[in-house]
Amino acid sequence: MALPQEACPYCGEAELIEILEVWPPRDFQLDTCCHGVHEAAVQFLSENPRAAAQWLRAKGLEGLTGRRVRRVIDDGSGQLVLDWRLTIAPVSFSTAKNFVAPHHRHCPAPAGWRFWTGIFNGDELIGCVMVGRPVARALDPARVVEVNRLCVRTDIAPELPWNACSQLYGWAAREARKRGFQRIITYTLESESGVSLKAAGWTIEHKVKGRSWDTPSRRLPNASPGLNKNRWTPES
Incomplete structure (x- = not known):
């Protein structure tokens, strides 16, 4: 009854x-x-x-x-x-590249990269990360990779991409290890807090004096701004 x-x-x-x-x-x-x-x-x-x-x-x-x-x-x-709940899932090369253009704060999409992924809130792509060769020529690209671009959407409610950056940094570090690289690095402007990196277990390993990669011997019109930066790597 x-x-x-x-x-x-x-x-x-x-x-x-x-x-x-x-x-x-x-x-x-x-x-x-x-x-x-x-x-x-x-x-x-x-x-x-x-x-x-x-x-x-x-x-x-x-x-x-x-x-x-x-x-x-x-x-x-x-x-x-x-x-x-946020979900990390593969996206196509063109999807990632087209995502960076309107959503990264100060850099265009890189010319190429080794691996990448997206992060979704439901069916909606809200962020992506691209990992490629290190920009600094002194670093061995056979052993070291760099998070060249990571961005999330800022045109939606801030709660929706909450924790997305930390999850993407964590994924990038795990994926680099799976692929056999000895180190993974990334850079932030000195003025940026790096709170997402800290949450993902990354630490500052070096402070870099700002300069432009656009030089008379190597013209790079879309180079990153020549400001002081911090170089980060995951804690071992």
Whole structure:
């Protein structure tokens, strides 16, 4: 025998609050018995982002979508959306290159690289990393690789790419080891905090005085800015 449902404190009918629909990339809609319950649910979801994710899991969200949700967030317009667990997955050469052009803060896409990957929030590409030969000619490219470009989207709610940079740096270090390289390095401007690198277990190994790679003997019109930099490598 089915147990009777509790009465809704707002409308007096059997209380109803379920997931009605989920559609890409991160929108969802609730089905409720009345407006009062809907307003209460929205308030709960907006004030308790991680508890909201647990509640949505209990309601069967991940069974409906096949994805893991980590939070519910405000997308900046007052709309609550789903923040999915980040997933690292391969992307094509052209996809990675086209991603860097509009999203990297101060460098264009490199001319080539050895390996790369993307990171997704749900179905949406939100970041990528490209690892190639070291720019400094004194470093042996047979033993050392460099994270030449890493960027994430800044045109979306900042919670969505949260931790993406650290995950990409971690992936790059693991992939370099798998491929037999002895070291992997990357550079940041001295003015940058390197918080994502620190979170991924990288440390500063050298401070580099700024200069441009564009020289009379080797013209590089798209060279990085000649500012002081820090060179990082993963902790051993």
